[in-house]
Amino acid sequence: MFKTSAVEAALYIHPCLSEISEANAVERDATVDSLVNSINLRDGVKARFFLNILSLAxxxxxxxxxxxxxxxxxxxxxxxxxxxxxWHVGKEIFVINGDTSTEDRQLAMDQFNGSADAKVVFCSIEAFGEGFSLVGASRIVILDVHLNPSVTCQAIRRTFRPGQKKKVFVYRLVAADSPEEKAHETAFNKEVIPKLWFQWSGRCTTEDFRQNQVDIDSSGDELLETDVIRQDIKALYQR
Known part of the structure; x- marks a missing residue:
């Protein structure tokens, strides 16, 4: 969970963005560029975390x-x-969403996985199914809470494919003291129910099905241990 600020809402519910039609790409891009240029972006905790973890990675x-x-x-x-x-889209940055054709998705994945210039790929969490592979990534950031945990798990597995040679770290960003906390709790409970039904045994206790808060210094993640990252973390839970 992360400390929150008013500017953080620009990532999700800023009025200028919510009123724009997805189909009007020109107006959308112009409004987003205006927003990027008009606010102190690093006041937004999720934007700041994203920039910092990307830079360190x-x-x-x-x-x-x-x-x-x-x-x-x-x-x-x-x-x-x-x-x-x-950076430039198509060189350092790649984007895959529901409007991306199958051919363009495959091209973007191949370029991202194979190019030394590639840095980050943005993906719609519901746009990926079986057969898609993004083994070039070893850091995953889940920007918002999806209420269906199976969708999130399936997306994460896109990096756990043949050819992955690195340890993969996954960050699920939850804004502290916001409605996201309740949504995250609901999603976690949905994930726990099938575990209780199918995995419960005499060797298990209820502790096995609870989120465990961990200390940053014992997380095993050197990037989280840096001062620039830890300043925005209110609590860290292992999933």
């Missing part, structure tokens, strides 16, 4: 995969990287 020679169930937050972060990093 890039320094470590790792690529990042970002999932969202919404198009506009991904467009916001895409335009943010163009402005902040000077």
């Amino acid at each position: 890039n320094s470590a020679g790792e690529k990042l995969l970002a999932f969202s169930q919404y198009t506009l937050p991904m467009k916001f972060l895409e335009r943010l990287l163009v402005k902040e990093m000077g």
